[in-house]
Amino acid sequence: MPRVDASETLPARPVPAPWTASRCNRTIRQLASFVNRLEKWHRAYLAAQEEADSDNGPPRVSDEEGAGEPQIDWLAANVAEKKQKSKRTYLQRSRRPGQPISVPKLSTTTRTTAKTPKKRSVPLIPDKCGSESFSAGKKNGAGSPRRNGGWSHKWTSCTVHLALEYERIILTATSTISTFLVATSDPKRTTERAEFEIEDIYERPERGARSLFDTCLHKLSKNMVEQQKQCDAGNDDFDGQFDTIGSQLQELEDYFGDPKVGWPFLRNVTRDCGIHMVANLIETGALPEAVALDLVLRFCSCPLLSDIVPAISRALVDLQLHSPNPDAGYHELPSYTGGSGPSSPLELVKERMSVEWTLLALRGRQDSVEVVSRFIRYAHLMQLTRIWICKTYDVYQLPWDYCSEILEAVYIAALAPSQTDPYPSIRGAKILPSVLEKRATEPARHHTMSEQVWNRLRMAFTLLLLLNHGQYVTKAAGGLIERISKKAQILHELDQDFALSEYQLYFVAHIFFCNVSQLLITGRHPPKDLLDSFESVLNTIESCASESWWPLVGDFVMVIITQNLDSEKFQEMVQQLLSLDWGNRETLELVLGMVCADAAMEYAGEHHDDTAMLKWATEVHKKFQEKMEKKATEPRTPAMRIAYCWDEAIEEWIAKPPGTLAAIEEKGADAAVVAKDPCNEDQNAAAGDYRKALRPVVNDKKPVWGNRPKRKSAPCDLEIHKGGDFEYKKRPRRHVSFGNVVQLQGHGSRIQEAFDQDSEDELSLLV
Numbered sequence: 001m002p003r004v005d006a007s008e009t010l011p012a013r014p015v016p017a018p019w020t021a022s023r024c025n026r027t028i029r030q031l032a033s034f035v036n037r038l039e040k041w042h043r044a045y046l047a048a049q050e051e052a053d054s055d056n057g058p059p060r061v062s063d064e065e066g067a068g069e070p071q072i073d074w075l076a077a078n079v080a081e082k083k084q085k086s087k088r089t090y091l092q093r094s095r096r097p098g099q100p101i102s103v104p105k106l107s108t109t110t111r112t113t114a115k116t117p118k119k120r121s122v123p124l125i126p127d128k129c130g131s132e133s134f135s136a137g138k139k140n141g142a143g144s145p146r147r148n149g150g151w152s153h154k155w156t157s158c159t160v161h162l163a164l165e166y167e168r169i170i171l172t173a174t175s176t177i178s179t180f181l182v183a184t185s186d187p188k189r190t191t192e193r194a195e196f197e198i199e200d201i202y203e204r205p206e207r208g209a210r211s212l213f214d215t216c217l218h219k220l221s222k223n224m225v226e227q228q229k230q231c232d233a234g235n236d237d238f239d240g241q242f243d244t245i246g247s248q249l250q251e252l253e254d255y256f257g258d259p260k261v262g263w264p265f266l267r268n269v270t271r272d273c274g275i276h277m278v279a280n281l282i283e284t285g286a287l288p289e290a291v292a293l294d295l296v297l298r299f300c301s302c303p304l305l306s307d308i309v310p311a312i313s314r315a316l317v318d319l320q321l322h323s324p325n326p327d328a329g330y331h332e333l334p335s336y337t338g339g340s341g342p343s344s345p346l347e348l349v350k351e352r353m354s355v356e357w358t359l360l361a362l363r364g365r366q367d368s369v370e371v372v373s374r375f376i377r378y379a380h381l382m383q384l385t386r387i388w389i390c391k392t393y394d395v396y397q398l399p400w401d402y403c404s405e406i407l408e409a410v411y412i413a414a415l416a417p418s419q420t421d422p423y424p425s426i427r428g429a430k431i432l433p434s435v436l437e438k439r440a441t442e443p444a445r446h447h448t449m450s451e452q453v454w455n456r457l458r459m460a461f462t463l464l465l466l467l468n469h470g471q472y473v474t475k476a477a478g479g480l481i482e483r484i485s486k487k488a489q490i491l492h493e494l495d496q497d498f499a500l501s502e503y504q505l506y507f508v509a510h511i512f513f514c515n516v517s518q519l520l521i522t523g524r525h526p527p528k529d530l531l532d533s534f535e536s537v538l539n540t541i542e543s544c545a546s547e548s549w550w551p552l553v554g555d556f557v558m559v560i561i562t563q564n565l566d567s568e569k570f571q572e573m574v575q576q577l578l579s580l581d582w583g584n585r586e587t588l589e590l591v592l593g594m595v596c597a598d599a600a601m602e603y604a605g606e607h608h609d610d611t612a613m614l615k616w617a618t619e620v621h622k623k624f625q626e627k628m629e630k631k632a633t634e635p636r637t638p639a640m641r642i643a644y645c646w647d648e649a650i651e652e653w654i655a656k657p658p659g660t661l662a663a664i665e666e667k668g669a670d671a672a673v674v675a676k677d678p679c680n681e682d683q684n685a686a687a688g689d690y691r692k693a694l695r696p697v698v699n700d701k702k703p704v705w706g707n708r709p710k711r712k713s714a715p716c717d718l719e720i721h722k723g724g725d726f727e728y729k730k731r732p733r734r735h736v737s738f739g740n741v742v743q744l745q746g747h748g749s750r751i752q753e754a755f756d757q758d759s760e761d762e763l764s765l766l767v
Contacts (some may be wrong), residue, residue, distance in 0.1 A: 020262035021253040025246045025268040031180045035277045042286035052158035093751035120672035184271040185304040265589035275311045316358045333380045368413035370447040381460035417499030454503040465514045489533045506665040520576045535585040560599040597624040
């Protein structure tokens with residue numbers, strides 16, 4: 001590995017030679033030394049800050065408060081210490097006490113420095129705009145970081161003595177990292193790039209066995225760096241400590257290669273180890289954000305150094321994602337229209353990090369609904385949908401494959417139920433452990449989906465469906481809708497705690513209907529599990545929401561009408577919806593029948609000149625009305641409530657309780673007590689026979705549609721085994737509130753009342 005040079009040009013590439021363990025150790029030694037120096041300095045900086053905070057503790061008692069009282073000896077200040085002169089450092093010996101201290105400036109010939117105001121002439125990184133830095137970097141690979149004050153170190157009287165060493169370390173950061181990357185670069189890559197192409201930096205990994213092998217090597221190198229960091233946790237540098245990275249590199253050479261020939265993939269492992277070291281410096285805050293952005297702008301234009309840019313960006317995003325500071329950056333997605341775009345490459349890099357921050361926040365945050373409501377706008381969804389469907393891309397927009405990931409993450413995160421996590425609200429505060437335990441038991445205060453967010457997502461999802469069936473017909477869009485629908489179906493089926501809010505259920509129903517529509521348009525039949533979930537959602541909305549599912553009908557009608565379909569396609573779609581095999585899905589059949597009738601009339605109203613269309617729409621509406629009238633005239637049977645299935649050993653005891661048996665023994669009669677059963681009046685039962693224990697008892701005279709008895713108290717989540725298959729019936733929701741989780745505490749009384757009513761018939765058997 002060549003020595004680090006202070007010049008701004010890249011070092012020469014090394015002569016091709018076998019990659020052995022000894023060569024890898026020599027190559028990574030210089031970077032490891034730089035990392036250890038910076039980490040050691042950062043530990044000293046944090047220790048000085050903590051010492052300053054501890055010195056600025058509770059204020060001393062003033063002399064005026066205890067003027068009339070004699071001072072106690074152990075409270076009085078040491079008189080000898082007062083008479084002693086203040087201690088001076090080496091730099092203060094030739095100066096007066098009141099004269100300010102100035103740190104000697106480091107002479108640099110290859111880089112200009114700017115002084116921080118009011119910080120005792122401490123040299124820091126110059127302040128230049130990102131466009132100038134990028135233009136300079138394209139010519140000679142140099143540039144200056146943009147100082148935005150996000151994570152730069154602030155000097156105080158307790159930490160100013162560390163500024164000189166910090167400047168010396170930072171001046172060698174770029175040259176050390178670039179020298180390491182050039183030494184471990186792929187010999188097949190070129191050294192120059194004609195244009196700035198940031199999309200090439202974020203290349204997608206290839207699938208297959210080679211991708212799995214590269215992933216294993218990447219994970220191995222990360223574990224090597226973590227193990228080395230744990231070994232050096234209680235010690236300084238590598239003085240007499242175990243070299244974890246060197247030993248594992250030697251093991252890889254012994255297993256896969258030869259001491260003379262080496263192993264070519266040791267270069268990849270060594271390079272990944274160095275990249276992980278730099279990323280760890282950024283995550284811990286030892287390397288400031290300004291320096292990290294400078295490295296991104298320097299290295300993104302050179303193919304030998306560009307593979308470190310995604311790692312630096314990810315480290316910056318993680319640093320901002322887990323930051324307790326509410327003003328952290330990278331929160332806004334780019335939403336440009338027309339030809340507008342970022343004015344500098346620095347803004348373009350920050351926009352790419354904003355996209356990465358959004359993906360991580362949507363997938364990893366406890367309250368993802370809050371992220372959607374705060375940071376995702378309708379303009380963002382429209383722009384992402386247009387880029388992905390139309391596959392329009394320029395340098396100021398996102399690649400189209402990223403758009404599908406963001407769209408899927410947004411729609412799924414909006415349906416995520418709340419999770420109890422009291423720690424985000426107390427990370428930035430100093431709270432006692434007792435208070436922490438108390439807050440951990442409290443219910444989570446999460447954000448529910450509002451009506452505005454629901455309208456925003458519903459319109460954007462409808463736009464995705466319309467563009468898919470317009471002139472940009474692609475299988476990828478249909479696959480995206482099916483993936484979102486499948487994940488929404490899983491979230492609904494797993495929602496046993498009733499955590500989905502009212503508008504989340506509305507959005508789930510909208511997703512299901514759009515999926516059914518696009519399946520019918522493409523000539524496929526909707527699966528039965530999708531229809532079952534759709535039926536369950538409609539039943540839940542009807543029984544639990546403040547309003548029924550009737551407002552959804554208008555949205556479904558608009559979805560059908562606004563499709564880019566001609567009259568024949570529209571009639572075919574409506575006929576397919578009406579001819580689906582509904583089975584026992586009565587609510588879904590009713591809703592979709594109403595949707596088809598209203599959509600036919602609306603479509604005919606728009607095409608009032610077409611008499612054939614008007615006649616067809618009238619027939620569809622007439623058939624739906626006849627079907628509704630037939631449902632209304634069907635015979636109604638009372639609901640049958642079945643008691644528990646008792647064991648045979650206690651069936652007789654239930655039929656003849658101990659009180660009844662004692663009364664019979666006193667009278668000396670063997671006849672049983674006659675039990676009146678209103679359900680068996682027409683069965684001509686004998687007056688002396690007692691009621692069977694498992695005979696159904698009717699106590700609910702609520703009319704039920706259909707001509708067959710319906711068991712209301714039978715469990716709806718039965719396990720049905722048919723030929724080895726397993727079916728699961730979701731329990732219908734009852735007595736669910738759509739407020740915050742705090743309101744769920746009152747459900748116990750209502751559920752207990754329902755259980756008490758269900759057990760009245762059972763208790764009547766024991767009397």
